[in-house]
Amino acid sequence: xxxxxxxxxxxxxxxxxxxxxxxxxxxxxxxxxxxxxxxxxxxxxxxxxxxxxxxxxxxxxxxxxxxxxxxxxxxxxxxxxxxxxxxxxxxxxxxxxxxxxxxxxxxxxxxxxxxxxxxxxxxxxxxxxxxxxxxxxxxxxxxxxxxxxxxxxxxxxxxxxxxxxxxxxxxxxxxxxxxxxxxxxxxxxxxxxxxxxxxxxxxxxxxxxxxxxxxxxxxxxxxxxxxxxxxxxxxxxxxxxxxxxxxxxxxxxxxxxxxxxxxxxxxxxxxxxxxxxxxxxxxxxxxxxxxxxxxxxxxxxxxxxxxxxxxxxxxxxxxxxxxxxxxxxxxxxxxxxxxxxxxxxxxxxxxxxxxxxxxxxxxxxxxxxxxxxxxxxxxxxxxxxxxxxxxxxxxxxxxxxxxxxxxxxxxxxxxxxxxxxxxxxxxxxxxxx
Amino acid sequence: xxxxxxxxxxxxxxxxxxxxxxxxxxxxxxxxxxxxxxxxxxxxxxxxxxxxxxxxxxxxxxxxxxxxxxxxxxxxxxxxxxxxxxxxxxxxxxxxxxxxxxxxxxxxxxxxxxxxxxxxxxxxxxxxxxxxxxxxxxxxxxxxxxxxxxxxxxxxxxxxxxxxxxxxxxxxxxxxxxxxxxxxxxxxxxxxxxxxxxxxxxxxxxxxxxxxxxxxxxxxxxxxxxxxxxxxxxxxxxxxxxxxxxxxxxxxxxxxxxxxxxxxxxxxxxxxxxxxxxxxxxxxxxxxxxxxxxxxxxxxxxxxxxxxxxxxxxxxxxxxxxxxxxxxxxxxxxxxxxxxxxxxxxxxxxxxxxxxxxxxxxxxxxxxxxxxxxxxxxxxxxxxxxxxxxxxxxxxxxxxxxx
Numbered sequence: 105x106x107x108x109x110x111x112x113x114x115x116x117x118x119x120x121x122x123x124x125x126x127x128x129x130x131x132x133x134x135x136x137x138x139x140x141x142x143x144x145x146x147x148x149x150x151x152x153x154x155x156x157x158x159x160x161x162x163x164x165x166x167x168x169x170x171x172x173x174x175x176x177x178x179x180x181x182x183x184x185x186x187x188x189x190x191x192x193x194x195x196x197x198x199x200x201x202x203x204x205x206x207x208x209x210x211x212x213x214x215x216x217x218x219x220x221x222x223x224x225x226x227x228x229x230x231x232x233x234x235x236x237x238x239x240x241x242x243x244x245x246x247x248x249x250x251x252x253x254x255x256x257x258x259x260x261x262x263x264x265x266x267x268x269x270x271x272x273x274x275x276x277x278x279x280x281x282x283x284x285x286x287x288x289x290x291x292x293x294x295x296x297x298x299x300x301x302x303x304x305x306x307x308x309x310x311x312x313x314x315x316x317x318x319x320x321x322x323x324x325x326x327x328x329x330x331x332x333x334x335x336x337x338x339x340x341x342x343x344x345x346x347x348x349x350x351x352x353x354x355x356x357x358x359x360x361x362x363x364x365x366x367x368x369x370x371x372x373x374x375x376x377x378x379x380x381x382x383x384x385x386x387x388x389x390x391x392x393x394x395x396x397x398x399x400x401x402x403x404x405x406x407x408x409x410x411x412x413x414x415x416x417x418x419x420x421x422x423x424x425x426x427x428x429x430x431x432x433x434x435x436x437x438x439x440x441x442x443x444x445x446x447x448x449x450x451x452x453x454x455x456x457x458x459x460x461x462x463x464x465x466x467x468x469x470x471x472x473x474x475x476x477x478x479x480x481x482x483x484x485x486x487x488x489x490x491x492x493x494x495x496x497x498x499x500x501x502x503x504x505x506x507x508x509x510x511x512x513x514x515x516x517x518x519x520x521x522x523x524x525x526x527x528x529x530x531x532x533x534x535x536x537x
Numbered sequence: 538x539x540x541x542x543x544x545x546x547x548x549x550x551x552x553x554x555x556x557x558x559x560x561x562x563x564x565x566x567x568x569x570x571x572x573x574x575x576x577x578x579x580x581x582x583x584x585x586x587x588x589x590x591x592x593x594x595x596x597x598x599x600x601x602x603x604x605x606x607x608x609x610x611x612x613x614x615x616x617x618x619x620x621x622x623x624x625x626x627x628x629x630x631x632x633x634x635x636x637x638x639x640x641x642x643x644x645x646x647x648x649x650x651x652x653x654x655x656x657x658x659x660x661x662x663x664x665x666x667x668x669x670x671x672x673x674x675x676x677x678x679x680x681x682x683x684x685x686x687x688x689x690x691x692x693x694x695x696x697x698x699x700x701x702x703x704x705x706x707x708x709x710x711x712x713x714x715x716x717x718x719x720x721x722x723x724x725x726x727x728x729x730x731x732x733x734x735x736x737x738x739x740x741x742x743x744x745x746x747x748x749x750x751x752x753x754x755x756x757x758x759x760x761x762x763x764x765x766x767x768x769x770x771x772x773x774x775x776x777x778x779x780x781x782x783x784x785x786x787x788x789x790x791x792x793x794x795x796x797x798x799x800x801x802x803x804x805x806x807x808x809x810x811x812x813x814x815x816x817x818x819x820x821x822x823x824x825x826x827x828x829x830x831x832x833x834x835x836x837x838x839x840x841x842x843x844x845x846x847x848x849x850x851x852x853x854x855x856x857x858x859x860x861x862x863x864x865x866x867x868x869x870x871x872x873x874x875x876x877x878x879x880x881x882x883x884x885x886x887x888x889x890x891x892x893x894x895x896x897x898x899x900x901x902x903x904x905x906x907x908x909x910x911x912x913x914x915x916x917x918x919x920x921x922x923x924x925x926x927x928x929x930x931x932x933x934x935x936x937x938x939x940x
Contacts, residue, residue, distance in 0.1 A: 126836055133825050141818065206602035206794045218600055218794040278602040279792070324762070334723045338692060407896045408815045411575070415568055419822055422564045426833035429557040433840035481821070489814050490807075524553075 106461065113462035116438070123434050127427050128469045134423030135474025135510045139502055140481045141412040146499055148305075149405045152293035153232075153395040156356075160231060161363075161392040163188065163353040163370070167377075169384045172332035176391055177349045178301060178402065179330065182318075185351035187373065189225070189247075193366040194355035196231045199315055200224035201351045202299060202327040205277035207311070209264055219260065221277070221311035222299075223323050228312065229255070229288075231356055232298055237261075239271035239286035242314060250316040254282040257310040261287045277311065280321070288312075295404045297395055299352050301328045304404045318344075325350045347382075355392070367392065420509075424517045427466075431521040435459060439528060446530035459522035460515060467514025471507035478506065540861075544869045558837060558870075559877045565830045566881025566913065567888050570906035572819040574889070578899065579816040583809045585749075587635055588702075588738025590674030591802040593626070594769045596634040597782065601762050603792040609690040609760035611790065616758075618785050619766065620668075624774040627672035630758050631767045632664040632693070633742050635673070636804040640742035645720040645730070645753075647709065654725035657709045660701070660751035661741025664693055664759050665767070670700070670736065672769045678703065680716035680734030683756045696722060696755035700734040704750035722755075730755065744808045775800060827912075831920040838866060838921050842928040849928055850935035859929035866925040867918065874917045878910035885909070 117124040151157050164176040165184055180188075185199030201223050206216040228234070229241040238261075242253040254275055261270055274281045295304040317323070322340040329350040337343050357363045370390035377383045393401055442455060479498055548555050601611060612630050619628040633640025641662040648654035663669060667683040682700070689695050699720075706715035715732050722728040730753075739752040770778055775798065783795040806813075842849070849862055889901030 123836060126832055130829050130833065133829060137822055137825065204600075206600055206792075216602070216792075216794050218796055278604070334727075406811065408811060411892065411896060411898075412815070412818055415572060415819070415822060418564060418568050419826060422561055422568065422826060423829060425557055425561045425564065426829055429554060429561070429833055430836050430840075432553060432557070433837060437840065437843065485814065485817070488817075489810050520553075 109461035131470030132473035134420040136477025139478035157395040179349040196227040197355040198225040203323040208276035222309040235289040255286040255312040260310040428517040435525040443530040455526035463518030467511040471510025562877030563881040567885035570885035574905040629665040676737040700754040702739040702752040834920040854933035862929040882906035
C-alpha cells in the first residue's frame with residue numbers, strides 16, 4: 105500500500121510542479137539554515153573529554169586580595185600550582201602553562217622554527233589520555249628532579265625528523281639540548297579544553313617539557329598573565345613568587361569520596377596559606393569544575409551561536425507554516441478528485457495516509473535539499489571567514505538529523521490539511537462536477 | 538470604495554488560509570526585526586575607525602633565542618635596518634598591535650594625595666619610540682611627539698612621558714587639557730608619567746572591550762627576548778618585505794626566528810570575524826525569510842484566484858473594472874499584513890526583551906519592527922499584484938459558462 109501511495113504522491117507532485125517545488129524549497133531552506141547553525145553550535149559545544157569528562161577537574165583558587173577581583177580567576181599562581189602537587193588525594197594531577205621555543209636540530213642547515221610548548225608534569229599525558237606513537241612520557245622522577253627531556257607531537261616529528269622514530273634523539277629548544285622521550289600520535293582536542301585562555305579552538309602545543317625545569321630554565325609565559333596587584337616582576341624568581349595568575353591546574357578524581365576528600369584538602373590548604381599571609385579574603389575558597397562545567401564557565405559556546413540556533417528554529421517554524429498554507433491550498437484544490445475516490449469506496453484512513461505519504465515525500469526531498477544547502481553554506485562560510493575546520497565540518501549526525509527533522513516537520517504541517525481533505529463530505533464535491 | 542466589508546466577510550468565510558498567513562507574518566516580522574537590529578548593531582561595531590593606515594601598517598615578531606643577546610642594542614640595530622629598507626615609511630618596536638586581540642592593558646592612578654587617589658579607566662599600553670605616530674599613521678591633535686633623546690630602553694616601568702588617545706583624555710580629565718597632566722603607572726606617587734600629546738584616535742587590541750578607544754603610548758623601547766615590530770610601508774610591498782626583512786635581520790644575527798607578518802587590515806578581519814559571521818548568517822536568514830514569505834503569499838493568492846474564478850467572472854460581468862479586482866486582492870492581503878504586522882511588532886519587542894535578558898544584547902529599537910512592517914507592505918504589494926493582474930484578465934464570460 106505504501107508504494108502505491110508513494111506512486112500517487114509522485115503523480116500528484118508532478119501535477120502541480122510549481123506549488124510542490126515551492127514547498128520543497130520552503131522546507132529545504134528552513135532545514136538548511138537550521139542545520140547550518142545547529143552544526144556550528146554542536147561542533148562548538150562538543151565535550152572533547154568524552155566519558156572522562158566527569159573525572160577531570162580544573163582547580164580555581166580565590167587567592168586575590170580584598171576589594172580586587174570579584175570573581176574566581178580561570179588560572180592560579182605558580183606558587184599554588186607548585187604547592188597543590190603535594191596533595192595525595194588525586195589519582196593524577198598536573199600544573200601547567202604555555203610557553204614557546206625556537207626549535208633547532210643537529211642539522212646546521214635547519215632554519216629555526218618557533219613553536220608553542222606546554223610546561224607540565226608527567227601526569228598530563230595520562231590525565232588527558234594523550235596517545236603515543238613512539239616512546240612515552242618522562243619518568244615520574246623527572247617531576248621532582250628536573251631533566252632535559254621532551255615529548256613532541258607527530259606533526260613536529262614529521263617536520264623535523266621526517267616522521268621516523270626520533271626517541272633518544274636531541275632537539276634544541278632555545279639552544280638547550282633536550283632528549284626526546286616520546287612522540288605523541290596526532291592529538292588535538294577541540295575545544296582545547298585543558299587551556300582555553302588563548303583561543304578555545306586553537307591547536308594543541310607540539311612540544312611538552314617538564315614543569316620542574318621552569319625555575320632553572322625560566323620559561324616565559326606565552327599565555328595570559330593576570331595580576332590583581334602591582335608587584336615587582338623584573339626577575340623570574342619574582343615572577344614565581346608573585347601573586348600573578350598564569351598557571352592552570354587539573355586533577356583526576358574517580359569517585360565522590362575522592363572529590364569530597366580533595367575539597368577538604370583544598371580548604372585546609374587555604375587555611376595554611378592564610379597563616380602565611382596569603383588568601384586575604386575571609387571567605388576565600390577553592391572551586392573545582394569538571395570538563396562540562398569548565399566549558400560552561402569559559403563560555404566556549406559563544407552567545408551568538410545560541411541566538412542563531414534560536415532564530416533559525418523560529419525560521420523553520422515560518423517555513424512550516426508557509427508549507428501548511430500551501431498544502432492546504434493544494435489539497436483543497438484536489439477535493440473533487442478525492443470526492444470521487446471517497447464515493448467509489450476509499451476510506452477516510454486511506455485518504456489520510458495517502459496524503460501523509462505525499463507530505464512525507466515532500467519533507468524528505470526538502471531534507472535532502474536542505475542538507476545540500478547546509479553543506480554549501482558551511483563551505484561558503486568557512487572559505488570566507490577562515491573558520492576552524494572543526495566548526496564547519498558537517499557532523500555525521502546531521503546526515504540523519506536533517507531528513508528526520510524535515511520529515512517530522514512536514515508530517516506535523518501535513519496533519520491538518522490531510523485531516524481537512526479526508527473529512528470533507530464527498531457529495532459536496534461530486535455535485536459541482 | 539475599498540470594499541472592506543465584503544473583503545472581511547470573504548476572509549471570515551474561509552479562515553484557515555488567512556490565519557496561517559497571519560501566523561507566518563507575525564513570526565516573520567518578529568524574526569526580521571530582531572535580526573536586522575542585531576545586524577545593524579554589528580555593522581556599527583565593525584565600522585568604528587581605528588585611526589590607522591590599516592593597509593600600510595603590518596606587524597611581525599622577532600624571537601632572539603640566544604640568552605646572551607643584548608636585547609636593547611639588538612633591537613636598536615634592527616630598527617635601523619628596518620628603517621633603511623626600501624619602501625619602509627616608518628618602523629618602531631612595540632608592546633602590542635592594534636586590533637590584534639593580544640597586548641598590554643592596565644589602569645593608572647590619579648590624584649592629589651594618597652587618600653584621594655583614584656583609578657583611571659583601563660587603557661591599552663603601546664611602548665614605542667618617536668616613530669610610533671608616523672608608523673601607525675595616527676593624527677596628533679594636541680601637544681607634541683616624543684623627541685628621539687627622550688626614548689628609554691629596557692624595562693617598561695621606567696616610562697615617564699606619554700601620549701594618550703583623545704577618548705582616554707576625555708574619560709580621565711574631562712574638558713581639561715590633557716597635555717601637562719600626570720598619572721602614575723603604579724600605585725599613587727610611583728612611576729609618574731607626564732602627558733605630552735594627544736592623538737585623535739588610537740584603538741587597543743580587543744574589539745569587544747568597552748575601553749577599545751582608550752590607548753596610551755609610553756616612551757620605552759622594550760628589551761625582551763620577544764620583540765614585536767610595527768612597520769609602515771607603501772601599500773602592496775608586504776609580499777616583498779616578508780622576504781627582505783628576515784633576510785636583512787638574519788644578516789645581522791642568525792640566532793632568531795622572524796615570523797608572523799600580518800597587516801592591520803588582516804588583524805581587523807580576524808578581530809571582527811565573529812561579528813561579520815553573525816551579520817552574514819543573519820542577513821542570509823532575513824533575505825531567505827522575506828523570499829519565503831513573499832513566495833508563500835503569492836502562492837496563496839494564486840490559489841485564491843483559481844478558487845474564485847467564477848466569483849471574479851461574475852463580478853466582472855456585473856460591471857467591476859480590472860482595477861477593482863486587483864484592489865480587492867490587494868486590500869484583502871493588506872488587512873492580513875497590517876494585522877500581522879502590528880501583532881508581529883509586539884511579539885518582536887517581547888522577543889527582543891527575552892534576548893536582552895538572556896544575552897548581552899541592547900534593547901531593541903522600535904524603528905526596526907516599524908520599518909520591517911513597512912517593508913512587508915511593499916513586499917505584499919509586489920507578491921499580490923503580479924498574480925492579481927492575471928485574475929483581472931479573467932473574462933466575464935467565464936461566469937456564464939458553467940452555470
